[in-house]
Amino acid sequence: MPTVVIHENLIKRICNELKKSYEYGGVIFGVKERDHVKYLMAYFPPQPKAGYTCVFDSKAVLISRRALDEAYEIYEVPLLEMDWIHTHPNIGAFFSKIDRDTLKEIAVYKKNIIGIVVDPFRYEIKAFTILDGQIKEIPVKIEDFTIDEKFYNAIPFVHHNIYINTIRKYGALKEFHITTPYEIRVVKSIPAxxxxxxxxxxxxxxxxxxxxxxxxxxxxxxxxxxxxxxxxxxxxxx
Ligand SMILES: [Zn+2]
CATH class of the missing domain: 1.20.5 (Single alpha-helices involved in coiled-coils or other helix-helix interfaces)
Structure with missing residues (x-):
């Protein structure tokens, strides 16, 4: 059974940034190692409608996919797994009927899909996947893990690339979040x-x-x- 490892700072930041009254849906990025995935970045694109259970927005998926592909071309790092994350504001972390159906829908496009749900108010995190056609809860570890040096440049690149393309595709006034465990201050503009x-x-x-x-x-x-x-x-x- 796969295990999910989420960087402690990533979860802390997601909980801080997304303590809102409505649900947020987005993409979470991780590095795959044997049977577990270590997550180190999350992208919550502008949400279509406040309070509406948000699925993967196809624009956001394209932006994410492209950022990863370009990062791979430049840094040649096996970035990254893309999975689904959404928030449950103060109702606890669990998978509703809609969440289960959504995970099954996404699984058509991405094998070994993992769905993560976070309650930013209660600091609860749960993860689910599909095993033999059944939705199964899988263990989640919150850790302050280190990553290979080769990701140090790739992560700010992906961050910057997603940032630029979100503004291009959704406009500059929309609220969105790109969260990493690390401070991202200076971004090299040349590869972008x-x-x-x-x-x-x-x-x-x-x-x-x-x-x-x-x-x-x-x-x-x-x-x-x-x-x-x-x-x-x-x-x-x-
Ligand atoms: Zn949900």
Whole structure:
């Protein structure tokens, strides 16, 4: 039976950030090791409707999948398992009928799917999977585990990539959460500028440089003119 290990800081942060009156649904990312999955990042995209039991949003899944694929291309780390997480605000962690049906629906697209439910108020966490067609609860461990060094760059990359694409796809004003056990302060921007974004961003950069260059040219022209006027005046006075 698979075991679920969730990083202690990840759960603490999820419970802090998502102590809200309505349910949140999202994607949880983990590293697979033999028969257990170690989870170290969660993404709660903008929710379609407050209070509505939220399933995997297909846009959010695409954003997540793409971030993982690009991280794999750059860092060549076997990132990551994607599973389902949702919150139960102050009603306890359990799997409702809808949750069971949802897990079965997702299982069509992802084998060995794991569903995690968190009550951020009671700090309760449970995990479920499908074994022989039956929904089974599986053991959850909360640990302060360490990860291989190779993930140190990949995680901020995935974080940044999801962040940018969430704003692009949902707009800048929507609330969303990308949670990791670690502080993510500085993100390398170079790997994020790739493919069509790269071209778009370079286009914007070129436009910006052109504007700045024209401003500089105008300034130089004014100085030249002033200098010329001064020379003329000096000549006249002499
Ligand atoms: Zn539920």
């Amino acid at each position: 500028v790739r493919r069509e974004e790269g071209i778009k961003d370079l286009g914007e950069l070129k436009e910006y440089i052109d504007i700045k260059l024209n401003e500089l040219r105008e300034e130089i022209r004014k100085y030249k003119e002033e200098l010329l006027q001064t020379i003329i005046r000096v000549n006249i006075e002499l």
